[in-house]
Amino acid sequence: MIFDGHVHQLPDIDPTETKEWLDSLDAVVDTHGKTRARYLLTRLMERATASQVSFPATVSTPYVNTIPREQEPWFPGDEHIERRIRAFIRWNAAMMVVRANKAADGIGGHLSTFASSAALYEIGFNHFFRGKDDGRPGDHVYYQGHAAPGIYARAFLEGRLTEDDLDHFRREIGRDGRGLSSYPHPRLMPDFWEYPTVSMGLGPISALYQARFNRYLQNRHIDDTSDSRVWCFLGDGETDEPETLGAISLASREELDNLVFVVNCNLQRLDGPVRGNGKVIQELEATFRGAGWNVIKVIWGSKWDDLLAQDKDGVLLNKMNNTVDGEFQRYAVEDGEFIRDSFFGPDERLRKMVADLSDDELRTLPRGGHDYRKLYAAYKAATENLGSGRPTVILAKTVKGWTLGPGFEGRNSTHQIKKMTKDQLLAMRDRLHLHDEISEEGFDDAHPPYIKLGKDSIEYQYMMERRKALDGSIPKRTTVARRPLELPADGPFAEMRAGSNGQEVSTTMAFTRLLRGLARDEHIGPRVVPIIPDEARTFGMDALFRELNIYAAQGQKYQPVDHDLLLSYSESTKGQILEEGITEAGSMASFIAAGTSYSTRGVPMVPFYTFYSMFGFQRVGDMIWQAADMRTRGFLMAATAGRTTLMGEGLQHQDGHSLVLASTVPFVQAYDPAFAYEVGAIVQAGMNRMFGGGPPEVTDVFYYITLYNENYEMPPLPDTPGLAEAIVEGLYKWADAPDGPSIPATILFSGTAYPAAREAVAELAEHYDVAAELWSATSYKSLREEGLAAERWNRLHPSQDPRTPRVAEILADSQGPIIAVSDFMKIVPEQVQRFVSDRTFVPLGTDGMGRSDTREALRRHFEVDTGHVVLAVLDGLLADGKVDESVVADAISRYDIDPDAVDPYLI
Ligand SMILES: Cc1ncc(C[n+]2csc(CCOP(=O)(O)OP(=O)(O)O)c2C)c(N)n1
Ligand SMILES: [Mg+2]
Numbered sequence: 001m002i003f004d005g006h007v008h009q010l011p012d013i014d015p016t017e018t019k020e021w022l023d024s025l026d027a028v029v030d031t032h033g034k035t036r037a038r039y040l041l042t043r044l045m046e047r048a049t050a051s052q053v054s055f056p057a058t059v060s061t062p063y064v065n066t067i068p069r070e071q072e073p074w075f076p077g078d079e080h081i082e083r084r085i086r087a088f089i090r091w092n093a094a095m096m097v098v099r100a101n102k103a104a105d106g107i108g109g110h111l112s113t114f115a116s117s118a119a120l121y122e123i124g125f126n127h128f129f130r131g132k133d134d135g136r137p138g139d140h141v142y143y144q145g146h147a148a149p150g151i152y153a154r155a156f157l158e159g160r161l162t163e164d165d166l167d168h169f170r171r172e173i174g175r176d177g178r179g180l181s182s183y184p185h186p187r188l189m190p191d192f193w194e195y196p197t198v199s200m201g202l203g204p205i206s207a208l209y210q211a212r213f214n215r216y217l218q219n220r221h222i223d224d225t226s227d228s229r230v231w232c233f234l235g236d237g238e239t240d241e242p243e244t245l246g247a248i249s250l251a252s253r254e255e256l257d258n259l260v261f262v263v264n265c266n267l268q269r270l271d272g273p274v275r276g277n278g279k280v281i282q283e284l285e286a287t288f289r290g291a292g293w294n295v296i297k298v299i300w301g302s303k304w305d306d307l308l309a310q311d312k313d314g315v316l317l318n319k320m321n322n323t324v325d326g327e328f329q330r331y332a333v334e335d336g337e338f339i340r341d342s343f344f345g346p347d348e349r350l351r352k353m354v355a356d357l358s359d360d361e362l363r364t365l366p367r368g369g370h371d372y373r374k375l376y377a378a379y380k381a382a383t384e385n386l387g388s389g390r391p392t393v394i395l396a397k398t399v400k401g402w403t404l405g406p407g408f409e410g411r412n413s414t415h416q417i418k419k420m421t422k423d424q425l426l427a428m429r430d431r432l433h434l435h436d437e438i439s440e441e442g443f444d445d446a447h448p449p450y451i452k453l454g455k456d457s458i459e460y461q462y463m464m465e466r467r468k469a470l471d472g473s474i475p476k477r478t479t480v481a482r483r484p485l486e487l488p489a490d491g492p493f494a495e496m497r498a499g500s501n502g503q504e505v506s507t508t509m510a511f512t513r514l515l516r517g518l519a520r521d522e523h524i525g526p527r528v529v530p531i532i533p534d535e536a537r538t539f540g541m542d543a544l545f546r547e548l549n550i551y552a553a554q555g556q557k558y559q560p561v562d563h564d565l566l567l568s569y570s571e572s573t574k575g576q577i578l579e580e581g582i583t584e585a586g587s588m589a590s591f592i593a594a595g596t597s598y599s600t601r602g603v604p605m606v607p608f609y610t611f612y613s614m615f616g617f618q619r620v621g622d623m624i625w626q627a628a629d630m631r632t633r634g635f636l637m638a639a640t641a642g643r644t645t646l647m648g649e650g651l652q653h654q655d656g657h658s659l660v661l662a663s664t665v666p667f668v669q670a671y672d673p674a675f676a677y678e679v680g681a682i683v684q685a686g687m688n689r690m691f692g693g694g695p696p697e698v699t700d701v702f703y704y705i706t707l708y709n710e711n712y713e714m715p716p717l718p719d720t721p722g723l724a725e726a727i728v729e730g731l732y733k734w735a736d737a738p739d740g741p742s743i744p745a746t747i748l749f750s751g752t753a754y755p756a757a758r759e760a761v762a763e764l765a766e767h768y769d770v771a772a773e774l775w776s777a778t779s780y781k782s783l784r785e786e787g788l789a790a791e792r793w794n795r796l797h798p799s800q801d802p803r804t805p806r807v808a809e810i811l812a813d814s815q816g817p818i819i820a821v822s823d824f825m826k827i828v829p830e831q832v833q834r835f836v837s838d839r840t841f842v843p844l845g846t847d848g849m850g851r852s853d854t855r856e857a858l859r860r861h862f863e864v865d866t867g868h869v870v871l872a873v874l875d876g877l878l879a880d881g882k883v884d885e886s887v888v889a890d891a892i893s894r895y896d897i898d899p900d901a902v903d904p905y906l907i
Pocket of ligand 1: 201237268
């Protein structure tokens with residue numbers, strides 16, 4: 001047998017002593033069995049740890065609570081009152097779902113998630129979660145999305161929501177859109193929810209990076225975050241999402257002892273058991289312990305402690321260890337007799353242990369996650385963990401649908417059930433001991449009542465007193481700036497406007513200059529958060545390492561290999577750059593944490609997350625959607641953009657469609673600039689819009705700006721009045737048509753399509769008597785959105801003067817067919833085609849999968865090079881009857897275009 005073969009390579013300085021120890025162990029195994037041997041080894045390890053003999057942690061422990069009964073702290077609350085409050089909340093949470101589905105069949109909602117986690121939340125609300133009423137940000141609490149009814153139900157009891165509000169659960173369209181959103185959505189309930197969590201996995205990764213960002217703010221002396229803990233509630237099924245567990249090692253590496261995950265281990269997900277053939281708690285324990293977390297298992301309720309105390313020969317422990325989750329789930333639905341026979345029955349010693357318990361007592365032996373004292377002990381241990389450097393995960397075993405009754409508890413279908421019959425409602429009432437509050441007489445199951453608390457009731461006063469002691473009710477979202485941000489001086493933008501002075505540079509290089517300038521700004525400088533996923537060198541941003549330093553919680557414990565270079569890899573506790581390593585999901589989570597800091601902490605921060613554009617929308621699209629939900633403000637900088645500009649990298653790198661994906665997210669301001677001054681104008685306008693004050697519909701947006709790595713001379717900002725505004729609007733004339741030729745045409749270019757467009761103008765003038773104007777289209781998305789708004793207004797106001805879409809107004813200044821070329825798919829410029837339907841409109845773009853080759857070859861392949869632009873213009877003129885076919889044919893031959901080349905979309 002090879003077991004950790006490394007041990008045989010270690011020096012044995014006293015083989016006789018080693019033999020004695022091993023012989024003792026053999027003797028124990030022979031005489032007292034394996035269980036005893038295991039016990040002794042565990043005690044030895046405990047002693048070793050206490051004596052500071054460092055020993056790698058084992059990844060798993062037996063299937064019992066981490067905190068033994070004798071180490072449970074005194075419980076400071078009034079258990080009786082808290083149980084009553086919990087029962088009221090359970091009832092109201094269920095009723096709001098039942099009533100919603102009575103009023104609107106199929107509207108949905110979830111009963112059983114919160115039913116399993118009510119105690120997990122209530123222990124937090126009554127004893128741990130810090131609010132914001134003292135003017136500080138308090139704790140950051142991520143609620144499991146499907147538990148939302150329970151959070152509303154508590155807010156109702158606290159008097160923060162009305163009965164009418166509850167009756168508008170999931171009915172957000174009426175009442176001026178003031179219903180209760182299905183799940184936590186700050187976009188929909190901006191005064192209530194802070195963190196969108198319902199797309200599984202996004203809550204955990206966001207919470208983790210929030211905890212990390214708090215440390216960043218602390219270490220950089222921007223905000224004191226030492227009072228704020230991050231609590232994240234998640235489902236056990238949710239842990240299968242890569243985002244949930246994929247970043248947990250960061251939390252231990254960065255010593256995030258301000259972070260607590262609470263996993264609601266009800267052993268079920270939507271379709272069935274999470275690990276029917278295994279034990280999800282044991283599996284998660286191993287994963288988290290292996291990653292260096294402090295793991296607290298809350299598996300068994302107090303009544304089990306007596307049984308475990310009697311377990312002299314370890315049979316109960318053995319049974320606990322060997323029973324798989326599928327069986328445990330079965331015990332949750334069966335009666336006491338079955339449990340007696342099947343769990344305790346096979347072993348005489350076990351059966352004897354429960355001889356004094358009735359079937360009913362056996363059936364209700366509670367799981368740890370429903371035991372208030374056990375949970376209190378776990379949460380307290382988690383909060384006292386501060387200083388240990390270890391994040392905590394609490395693995396709480398619960399029953400899905402707990403207290404909802406036999407039709408719900410532990411059933412595979414429970415996640416989806418939304419309706420309750422009269423009998424089920426009354427059974428639940430009985431189970432929760434709510435006879436005084438809910439009378440059977442006149443009970444209307446079509447409209448089951450909510451429980452309301454008078455202001456003078458003991459329960460109301462108790463819960464409000466608890467919340468007051470913890471700084472007020474939560475969840476609550478605010479946007480009051482505790483540390484306001486001043487906008488930057490004009491200097492860095494003026495540099496962009498000046499152009500590159502004959503030098504050939506890329507927009508990426510220009511942006512790096514801008515970023516450096518902003519980071520140096522005396523006002524905004526420290527608030528700038530450059531985020532990058534291991535790609536700084538690709539973008540030429542490594543120059544910033546030395547100047548701004550890379551944030552590293554532990555500073556830099558080594559001399560970097562390039563220490564003698566000007567641009568060495570410099571890490572520091574006060575570093576400004578979040579160099580995330582290869583994790584676009586982690587980087588997005590940092591972007592969200594920084595971009596919502598204006599709200600979550602009252603400290604506006606300005607993130608610039610620069611990434612390979614291919615690995616943005618399509619890789620972490622759901623997190624971008626989450627950012628929009630969360631009202632994130634900041635800049636997503638899409639570097640190495642374009643399908644043909646990034647040559648050589650091939651089809652998993654070359655992005656010609658992120659702008660299409662960007663067009664699907666409402667609050668994204670998407671831009672495709674060609675010049676440094678355009679980048680500057682967009683960033684400056686964005687800064688003013690997002691951080692300059694104004695109503696949320698103006699400020700709560702974020703920017704998506706493409707950056708390219710192709711060098712050409714950056715012109716200075718043309719001296720045209722209103723140009724900066726036109727750039728932001730999305731389209732402006734860049735150059736008049738050349739004098740001389742007589743046939744007018746219009747070419748729109750974006751980004752690196754500029755050189756081909758410019759050359760096409762010259763070619764058209766020289767060979768075809770065509771005078772083409774050049775326009776820079778910076779944002780088709782903005783133009784489209786404005787155009788659709790105008791169309792909509794016209795449709796709804798038929799008797800008033802119709803509005804003209806801006807893009808039509810702007811292009812009214814141009815002549816001839818419109819040819820629009822970009823390094824993105826044709827559908828990008830097509831976004832505006834409908835608004836200029838009176839004109840011939842030819843989009844040229846890079847539809848199809850990328851491939852590696854030179855830019856020239858790629859542009860020929862995708863039919864966006866100079867020759868193809870000329871051809872498209874002439875084809876447009878042919879359609880308009882301005883030239884004849886022979887002219888088009890001439891261009892095909894002049895530019896050596898193969899009319900039978902395969903369509904690039906098909907290969
Ligand atoms: C990314 C994503 N995929 C699927 C779903 C649909 N979904 C909602 S809840 C759920 C099951 C949740 O199980 P678990 O995490 O164990 O939570 P529980 O309700 O059991 O507490 C699923 C699959 C989702 N919300 N998000
Ligand atoms: Mg579950």
